[in-house]
Amino acid sequence: MAFARTSAGSRSGTRASRVNGVLLLPALVLFLPLLIGPLAVLLDESLKPYEAGRIGGTEGAELTFENYTELADPAYVHYFLDTFRIGLIVTLAAILLGYPIAHFIVRKASPWLAKLLIASLIGMLFLSLIVRIYAISMAYGPLGPFNDVSWLFGIDPRSPAKTELMVIFGLLHTVLPLVAITLISTIQNINPRLEDAALSLGAPRWKAFTSITLIMSLPGILSAGIIGYAFCISNLVVPLILGKGFVLFVSNLIYFRFSEISNFPSGAAISILMMLISLTIFYGLMRLVRDKNGEARE
Amino acid sequence: MSSSITRRSFTKGALAGVGLTGSGLAMPSLVRPAAAADRLLVVQWGAQWIEISEEIVKKYNETKDTRIAWELHSGGSAAIVAKIKAIWPNAPYNVLSVWDPVFRDMIAEDWLEPIDESIVTNLATIPDIFIQKNDAGQKMTVPLSTAGAFWGYREDVLPDGFDSIEDLLRPEFKGKVVVPYPINLTGLFIVTCAIQRGGDEKNAEPGWEFVKELAASGAIGQICTSNSEFINAMASGQYGVGFWNNGGWFATAENFPVKIKNRMEDNKGFLYNEGFCVLKGSPLEAAFDFANFFARPDINEMYNIPLGSGPTQPGATANPKIAEWYYKPDELEKYAYIADYAFLGQAKNEWNERWEREIVPLMRS
CATH class of the missing domain: 1.10.3720.10 (MetI-like)
Structure with a gap:
């Protein structure tokens, strides 16, 4: 009986977490391109060498710290x-x-x-x-x-x-x-x-x-x-x-x-x-x- | 009677919706209004630059229906370069009002359209030396103003003034000097200090030594990053001396007695040009026609009078109030200096870092 209750509880827990995941999707769809995307671009830019007089990092050059x-x-x-x-x-x-x-x-x-x-x-x-x-x-x-x-x-x-x-x-x-x-x-x-x-x-x-x-x-x-x-x-x-x-x-x-x-x-x-x-x-x-x-x- | 949605009716409705949306989206590219006016987004400085430009556009729109939208430079005009880079080739700007060093940056990036002289007919009378060209020798700019950067002071705050910027190291000038952040005016502040000690932009080390002395003496009271900041600082009465462009000085001189120190025996005044350039991808005919209107001798005169700048059209008259600010031909060699702006464009990153590492800590200590 106790086992049956536990397994029913775990099933409802799984369902709840699935629903939560689905509800989170719209926010994630917005969050990824708006925050993570620009941050990834920023990280990439931070590793580019800079050539004096140019605008922005040098494209295609070896990355640097x-x-x-x-x-x-x-x-x-x-x-x-x-x-x-x-x-x-x-x-x-x-x-x-x-x-x-x-x-x-x-x-x-x-x-x-x-x-x-x-x-x-x-x-x-x-x-x-x-x-x-x-x-x-x-x-x-x-x-x-x-x-x-x-x-x-x-x-x-x-x-x-x-x-x-x-x-x-x-x-x-x-x-x-x-x-x-x-x-x-x-x-x-x-x-x-x-x-x-x-x-x-x-x-x-x-x-x-x-x-x-x-x-x-x-x-x-x-x-x-x-x-x-x-x-x-x-x-x-x-x-x-x-x-x-x-x-x-x-x-x-x-x-x-x-x-x-x-x-x-x-x-x-x-x-x-x-x-x-x-x-x-x-x-x-x-x-x-x-x-x-x-x-x-x- | 109950209504029910069948699969067929749903599919028909959905397809009709998609079709309508698609045709709606395609419509603007297929159909153009017969006589739609062109629209230009023009970037201009604030303060008196935008005020006079808006007045000129009113005149322009008496005969042309091109709609002009303005965007103002935030800080130095070099900032627009970063904005364009971030979105190139989809920059929304069409005509940019900038100055020589920024022209050089944009020409190097190949962002500008060569000036079409069949439309910009007024370019023919502007001296060729003012016009920036690309490597192929094509004219890339429409110079509208001859401007300068000079030392000066408010005579009511410092009645005795100064004869040489070496005097600024004296205790009575403590906290009285306003200077640009070294990357504003593309480093001309470092160059004037270098000239003071026998150097120039390519031999700037003596200049850095002088700046260190100024910083350590406590003479520097404020470091400005825009015209508005300089104008506000000089208007406050807290500071008496500054190194800034003619626009900032002219606005100050409208309200306070100002003495421009552009004829010092041991230093120079800096000359450069401001004007328009046209970004690639713009409606060219409208953009060049707009630039041409600003280059017309009478409009060129109208444009420069409130700016305190010299006109670029030989037929235009300069504001009599600033006659003393600029040089007669025989004075140019002795007092005027035209810096190598392409070199300064390359040096500004290093100079900015030096300022942050060596000068700011000195000023705060």
């Missing part, structure tokens, strides 16, 4: 580290600022104030990135009213370090609403009575908050962080305009190669390397989210 090996130069390692470092700073700042905003909206704000704040956060996302960048450039630039804000961070407004601060502000302006909106749904899903119960049992407020709400929102914080970090490290426009040529992200190096000097193989090699590093980071973070989700459920 030279486009990858030249990225071992310390200067290029520095550009990669800069991109990931600035992305991390912005993401952490967005979480630190976004969490209290989300918590206030969910737990403290009156319904109309919550609606107003959520509408403001969503409204910020609708504002063109270019508009925001130039607004920051003017407000925090040398002739802007907030030029001296950099002193708060110990940075001379006339130094190149100020441009890094501007890039951080520019990225934060977009990432903060994204992170805050993501965290709102996370905090909404945590039962406030758990914290109340801890308080009624004599736990101090800070402990009730950190050991219940904060711990339970860790998976959401990590998810919001992943979204924010992905936005930061792939951004082109913010470092291009606010970086003033001093702060270059990996995306800028790729853009110059494809757009200005037609060295497609080098641009493709940087793109592939960036993609591999990013995927490794995100795979690690996703595992962390999964583990934390499991812990939170327990």
Whole structure:
């Protein structure tokens, strides 16, 4: 009897997986030519030698890893580290600022104030990135009213370090609403009575908050962080305009190669390397989210 | 009464559907409207280039019904080369407004149609030296402007100015200098620095040494990648000195007092041509006729006045505001420099990498 039930279960499982496979087909049909296809072309281009003065890689020539090996130069390692470092700073700042905003909206704000704040956060996302960048450039630039804000961070407004601060502000302006909106749904899903119960049992407020709400929102914080970090490290426009040529992200190096000097193989090699590093980071973070989700459920 | 679908009726319906779809798809190639206007996709720079071009097209459409659609260069005009390469031979563009180094790249790729002088009759009066040719000696471009890249400064920001770019190493110029990314203006910034120290584009090492000194001194305040960035930077008042093309300087000079330093004893100003070329696969008659209209002496004058560029038609008058920006014939040898743009096109990849490896780290330190 038990055997019959098992075999019936396995049959229905096989049928379900077949149905799933069929349902996945349309997405796969779109996914393969739209993503895998271009990536394969990019990989192929990255292995072609480049002849100065020509446009793109040399067709029919012997494939080479030279486009990858030249990225071992310390200067290029520095550009990669800069991109990931600035992305991390912005993401952490967005979480630190976004969490209290989300918590206030969910737990403290009156319904109309919550609606107003959520509408403001969503409204910020609708504002063109270019508009925001130039607004920051003017407000925090040398002739802007907030030029001296950099002193708060110990940075001379006339130094190149100020441009890094501007890039951080520019990225934060977009990432903060994204992170805050993501965290709102996370905090909404945590039962406030758990914290109340801890308080009624004599736990101090800070402990009730950190050991219940904060711990339970860790998976959401990590998810919001992943979204924010992905936005930061792939951004082109913010470092291009606010970086003033001093702060270059990996995306800028790729853009110059494809757009200005037609060295497609080098641009493709940087793109592939960036993609591999990013995927490794995100795979690690996703595992962390999964583990934390499991812990939170327990 | 119930309706049922039989196999025969389904097959008939399906075949009829396929037939209709097929004939619908084939129709555009079989039938052409009797008097359909040609459509050209023209690539042009933004700012004052597109503004004056749109005005000229209004005049053009008074007599010709060719429909003109515009696409703007993003960043330097070299970017269009990469876009075309990615989709060649199916590029949607017909007429491209670019400058000498980009003409050379496209001629090398064999993408351009030789100019049909029976249609572009105005080419006959444009000096031959301005026209880019292919290896077979065929004329490939319709030059519309004589343009230049020069050092200059805002007199209200830096009343004392400078006599030589060596002065820019002094502390009072810290953070005041705007320069192009080395691949913009096809490396002319490196060439002007090389000339300063006795080199040229083929002996650029002295130039790199000077750029390193500039970077280490903190003089460079912004590195621009487009005209708009330069115009915005100079308008901000944060920077006083720059090396850029006449278009960027002209836009700045419309609002602020500008002094162009194109007659320095130890440096040179750079001259080149901008204009139109026609991509293969375009509706040739319409494309050449359009280019010919822009090359007409009165239109050539109208085109160049707001750009701050010199006209290429000897019969056209230059904007009197920029008379000082360009050279009289007897000054050309002393102050003007026409770089080897084919060489610069080959050097830009190496120069870009040098900039990323050697200069950017110096500026950030």
